[in-house]
Amino acid sequence: MNSIRHFFSLALLVWASAAFAQSTGGIRGRVTNRNGGAVEAVSVGLQGLPQGDITDDQGRFMIRPVAPGTYTLVVSAVGLKTEQQSVTVTAGQTATVNFSLAESAAELKEVVVSGNRTNKFSRTNSDDVAKMPLKNVENPQVYNTVTKELLTEQLVFTADDATRNVPGLQRMWEATGRAGDGGSYYAMRGFIVQTQLRNGLVGNVTNTIDAVNLEKLEVIKGPSGTLYGSSLTSYGGLLNRVTKRAYDHFGGELSYAGGSYNFNRVALDLNTPLNSAKTILFRVNGAWNYEKSFQTAGFSRTYAVAPSLTIRPSEKLSITLDGELQTGTGTTKQTFFPQGTATTLGASRADELPLDYRQAYTGDGLWAKSRSVNLFGQVNYQLSPAWRSSTNYTYSSSYSDGGGVYFYLRGNRRGLASQDSLERRSQNTSDSRANLTEVQQLFNGDFLLGNLRNRVVVGLDFLHLRNSQLFLDYGFDVVPIRAGYNYSNFTGAALEAANAGTSAYPYLVDNERNTYSAFVSDVLNITDRLNILAAVRIDRFANKGGTYFGPEASYNQTAYSPKFGAVYQLVPEQLSVFANYQNSFRNPGFYTTATAANPTQPISVNAKLEQANQVEAGVKFDRLGGRFTATLSLYNIYVKNLLRYDPTIGSFYAQTQNGEQLSRGVEVDIIANPAKGLNVVGGFSYNYSELAVSTADEQGRRPNTASSPVLANLWVSYRLSEGPLRGLGLGAGGNYASDNRIQNTTSSVFILPAYTVLNASAFYDQPRYRLSVKADNLTNTHYWIGYTTINPQKLRSIIGQVALKF
Structure with a gap:
């Protein structure tokens, strides 16, 4: 009965959100640099209000719902000059506002400028590999990223199958489901490793790992004890599952x-x-x-x-x-x-x-x-x-x-x-x-x-x-x-x-x-x-x-x-x-x-x-x-x-x-x-x-x-x-x-x-x-x-x- 109540509460909430959206509007657009390249991961918000969004790898953003009225839309990020524009929102409609930003001297130190990126299988920055936001070209460690877009195109349902896109990684033993050590075993750079990390922290799964919640798979190469310790890694490297997170629209x-x-x-x-x-x-x-x-x-x-x-x-x-x-x-x-x-x-x-x-x-x-x-x-x-x-x-x-x-x-x-001959046994x-x-x-x-x-x-x-x-x-x-x-x-x-x-x-x-x-x-x-x-x-x-x-x-x-x-x-x-x-x-x-x-x-x-x-x-x-x-x-x-x-x-x-x-x-x-x-x-x-x-x-x-x-x-x-x-x-x-x-x-x-x-x-x-x-x-x-x-x-x-x- 509780499950039914929760289901109808969620359905009511979704319906109410949709109904509320009909009396409101939205703002969408794209942020580029002066060369036309997309600017990723910058904040776009309404001045004086908590509503906002973060641009994706195409520089796109979407803010909704927004009550009808006139607002000041602000784009800001460390290393970029703050830009703002006035925008009028009409009920039931989405206003479009694009920004072309003038770079400051320090721009590329903080902002991912991806320049008309259509390479959907590439991720050129990570928050987890170095335990800080760092772009790949400024990180001295080698790592590979398998994106959700590639998993979707290949119709991949498990983390095991996702690893076939990683150079130098080979699956050695399939998951057994045993408590503690029952996950799949892989070899990397000559050493055995298991996938025991999730968003940079322990997240062990002892069966075949379902990819339904996988945003991307990061495979970090080489001995990584300095940032990750020894309990969850091997001398060949580690596998880190980055999971999907909630976003701001239905x-x-x-x-x-x-x-x-x-x-x-x-x-x-x-x-x-x-x-x-x-x-x-x-x-x-x-x-x-x-x-x-x-x-x-x-x-x-x-x-x-x-x-x-x-x-x-x-x-x-x-x-x-x-x-x-x-x-x-x-x-x-x-x-x-x-x-x-x-x-x-x-x-x-x-x-x-x-x-x-x-x-x-x-x-x-x-x-x-x-x-x-x-x-x-x-x-x-x-x-x-x-x-x-x-x-x-x-x-x-x-x-x-x-x-x-x-x-x-x-x-x-x-x-x-x-x-x-074959000896048949069971280890329970x-x-x-x-x-x-x-x-x-x-x-x-x-x-x-x-x-x-x-x-x-x-x-x-x-x-x-x-x-x-x-x-x-x-x-x-x-x-x-x-x-x-x-x-x-x-x-x-x-x-x-x-x-x-x-x-x-x-x-x-x-x-x-x-x-x-x-x-x-x-x-x-x-x-x-x-x-x-x-x-x-x-x-x-x-x-x-x-x-x-x-x-x-x-x-x-x-x-x-x-x-x-x-x-x-x-x-x-x-x-x-x-x-x-x-x-x-x-x-x-x-x-x-x-x-x-x-x-x-x-x-x-x-x-x-x-x-x-x-x-x-x-x-x-x-x-x-x-x-x-x-x-x-x-x-x-x-x-x-x-x-x-x-x-x-x-x-x-x-x-x-x-x-x-x-x-x-x-x-x-x-x-x-x-x-x-x-x-x-x-x-x-x-x-x-x-x-x-x-x-x-x-x-x-x-x-x-x-x-x-x-x-x-x-x-x-x-x-x-x-x-x-x-x-x-x-x-x-x-x-x-x-x-x-x-x-x-x-x-x-x-x-x-x-x-x-x-x-x-x-x-x-x-x-x-x-x-x-x-x-x-x-x-x-x-x-x-x-x-x-x-x-x-x-x-x-x-x-x-x-x-x-x-």
Whole structure:
């Protein structure tokens, strides 16, 4: 009953807002510079009134509702001379006012001037990458941005699929839904990473992440411990989801999509102001998905809802409250663990195995439940013209319960007639939970010391982690791999019956830790073209101990992380060269070893901090008024104090902490709009990784978790921008990955073969509706990904969508 009441209250509010709009008017227009280029992110407001808007990347603004009358419209931003015009508003009509601004000497230091930008897939500035507003061409760090416009054109529904547009990023393991670690795993610059950040703060999702609330995906490259710490990042970088926020007029979209493998999806995006002054704004995004597997058994059902409320009591103060709830029910994606060497398996490549690509090797009833909840609060306050405060709170919780199927590939075993056999098991989670709480206080300043401009962020951060997870390993059977064998007997009921009266082998994770951090970063403009970045972070780890697959002792440890960078703009705002030194670290806490005299008696040793240091240099472009953006970079990462197995002791427990890893490579990212309606997104990366200090059978070889050395991505689209078929478009592209060695020792090399996967889409985009269709894996390619594992990927799928805009 409460839900019905809330629904009708919202409907009444929307109707009242619409009725009120009929007795009012609006003001719209465009802000350009004196060269005709669009001016983005400047304030446009009514003098003496709280109503206003911020220009978008086309320089456009819209203010509504506005009561009939005559007003003074003011455009202002730091670095621009304030401009104003008189405008008369008539009830039921929208007045148009355009501004052509005269730049001050400092204009380009604060205002994004995008110059007739039609490159809709490009974003040339970010608030999160450096934890301050900074344009790409003046940022010494490399990052890639995947925009919502590209996701819409490609008909992308998950963050996993969004990552195919990022150079040098490869998905390694699909989401399992397990609490704590159940999200997808990726490899970047030779290191494993998960997506655990949302708007620069913790926002972990342990299932496949729905893209319904995704404004853009930022992928920040290299060790980034100085600004983001070590708990949520890797030495290769991090993934940050930037979410949709409420805006100041009624609007939204309702869509339905359906297609291959019984795919069905309903999604809603609804936005409305909650008062006439537009100081309270509400937006909610939600989606429901159902899909069967491309194999003989398996399914996935997910729900996602993300409400957001923005309150602006004054020009100086804004409050944002938002959340994410995602639930999932389904079977885990198929994962094979090769047991033994290529010789014992009788194959050195995945395509040589006798596996049936479309066979699930299970029956029905093997599924699990998962849930992720993220709650956020942010208070922004303009302390003075030069200083702004941002207070942030986030709570992230994940839960899982149920089975996850695992397959172990073996050679001839237990007298089976076939040479190849498959051990079928389930690793269940039972009422497993992981909770993270983060509180972060930022102070951002932009001021002059003498004639030198300083952009500063000072941050204090507290992160609390509480794990309570129980993993239960159940065996089922070992079966031959051969055509015609009936594998459907591996069901949920059969697994329960087979293990009745027996105890599963338990793995317990039950621990708690706090991290207290402080950091400061300063971008100093030595000249109009040269800026230097210097930053440092200090972390204090307080691990309260507990259990992590065994006893875990409590400990305290302190880490420091510096960062330096330099950018010189050869052509102001268009072409820059950069270099950086970046650092990150990891806190292993302790490790287990033994002595040669008593190898069966484990000994706990406090670990030193792992340290990763990167040096990088490159070139950034933002030419032709934003129609061509590109980054070319060369990097070298060195990691020391890695934990590794110590074979000299002859004990299963024995580890030592003297491992070293090198990772170096080149990355190219291009986003271009070479002709009207034509857009290109492309990337290339090559990574060389080597275990410089390791065991004899691994030293000097590429780690088996480093992914494919060569990766490439491309998307080309054309949209008619004029004529009766305006809005009709086609897009096509794909991804290439070279061989991935998931076993790489002197005794065994096992390869996931190189692959090229092609995708395409067609769409007809109109102001009130959009019709779309896409084909993923157009050529029905058989290919595998893996994080030391073998994971077959989805075959060709075709999905269509109808979207209504309002």
